[in-house]
Amino acid sequence: MKARRQSVILETIQRQRVGSQEQLRRLLRAAGFDVTQATLSRDIRELGLVKGGADRAYQPPAAAATNGNPSALLNRAVGEYLTRVDRVQQLVILRTGPGQAPLLGVALDGARLPELVGTIAGDDTILAIAPDARRARVLVRRLERLSRP
Amino acid sequence: MKARRQSVILETIQRQRVGSQEQLRRLLRAAGFDVTQATLSRDIRELGLVKGGADRAYQPPAAAATNGNPSALLNRAVGEYLTRVDRVQQLVILRTGPGQAPLLGVALDGARLPELVGTIAGDDTILAIAPDARRARVLVRRLERLSRP
DNA sequence: CACGCGACTGTATAAATATTCTTTTTCGAC
DNA sequence: GTCGAAAAAGAATATTTATACAGTCGCGTG
Numbered sequence: 583m584k585a586r587r588q589s590v591i592l593e594t595i596q597r598q599r600v601g602s603q604e605q606l607r608r609l610l611r612a613a614g615f616d617v618t619q620a621t622l623s624r625d626i627r628e629l630g631l632v633k634g635g636a637d638r639a640y641q642p643p644a645a646a647a648t649n650g651n652p653s654a655l656l657n658r659a660v661g662e663y664l665t666r667v668d669r670v671q672q673l674v675i676l677r678t679g680p681g682q683a684p685l686l687g688v689a690l691d692g693a694r695l696p697e698l699v700g701t702i703a704g705d706d707t708i709l710a711i712a713p714d715a716r717r718a719r720v721l722v723r724r725l726e727r728l729s730r731p
Numbered sequence: 732m733k734a735r736r737q738s739v740i741l742e743t744i745q746r747q748r749v750g751s752q753e754q755l756r757r758l759l760r761a762a763g764f765d766v767t768q769a770t771l772s773r774d775i776r777e778l779g780l781v782k783g784g785a786d787r788a789y790q791p792p793a794a795a796a797t798n799g800n801p802s803a804l805l806n807r808a809v810g811e812y813l814t815r816v817d818r819v820q821q822l823v824i825l826r827t828g829p830g831q832a833p834l835l836g837v838a839l840d841g842a843r844l845p846e847l848v849g850t851i852a853g854d855d856t857i858l859a860i861a862p863d864a865r866r867a868r869v870l871v872r873r874l875e876r877l878s879r880p
Numbered sequence: 881c882a883c884g885c886g887a888c889t890g891t892a893t894a895a896a897t898a899t900t901c902t903t904t905t906t907c908g909a910c
Numbered sequence: 911g912t913c914g915a916a917a918a919a920g921a922a923t924a925t926t927t928a929t930a931c932a933g934t935c936g937c938g939t940g
Contacts, residue, residue, distance in 0.1 A: 583888085584887090601926095602927085603927065604926075618889075618890055619927075619928095620891080620928080620929080621888085622927095623928055624888090624889090626927095627785070630785060632783030632790065633782055633927095634782050634789075635781055636779055638898085640783075641781065732918080732919095733919095750896095751897085753895090768896085769897090769898080769899080769922095770920075772899085773898090773918090775897095782897095
């Protein structure tokens, strides 16, 4: 349950201003996830979300992680979620556990890798698109290096 | 008082992990600023600080603001603080109200302007260094445009 | 099967933060 | 100076968030 719920949280805070965990709780309940505020507090920490700014809303972690190591987030996400990598021409297929694909997708997008044009995340699969086959190979190598340092 | 205090807040959260407004209050008191938690809550909002991430600490706004408009923060800071701009060769001298220079300095650094090598902020003056005189002129023009659109 | 272990969650509550309502301070016009 | 308006800050309090503790579930092992 957790991975799916966290994915929905990520999408939710990007679609609208979420100013409290109670509000988030109501939104999630409408989406079929009925959990307590305590659980959301834990989810928010695990996702690395950040609260503040002019409107005191929750924000995605990508920006915040940019501080120290730019790809620390990607690093963590790859280690945590990625289970398999394949390549077909300039396309790279990434596999994760169920519901985890969006989490890894966000991390990939946020890392702004030069050899990555964009991603489409399903439930447990991500299609990552490189400019050409050569750079797709570079991407595969980079991911493999990240997944076992 | 406020501008100076907010500058110190910015420096403080960059030097060490600050996990609560009470902790920040104690740190500021050691630095000669004796204010209540309510005031800090307001300062934090005005600075656009953000709290969260793995260690639930306060973080500077630059990263968070990168989301929407990259230079929205600079825009605001220039409008709010900048009072005068001069140029000498490749150096640009910016003036602000007392204690406000560090705030504008942080915004300038965060904006990563191509014609700006770096800044040194005093209390009410910033020395901004461009690669050469031509680009210093570009910088001056950009700042003037920002200060009265 | 019984046990222990680890991940996950809820409940209750402590801790932290935001806000409302006042008071104080600042500053410009007179 | 004195007045009034606006900014700044405090006190008290409401709201929000984190956490200690306990319970459940799934799973692998003796």
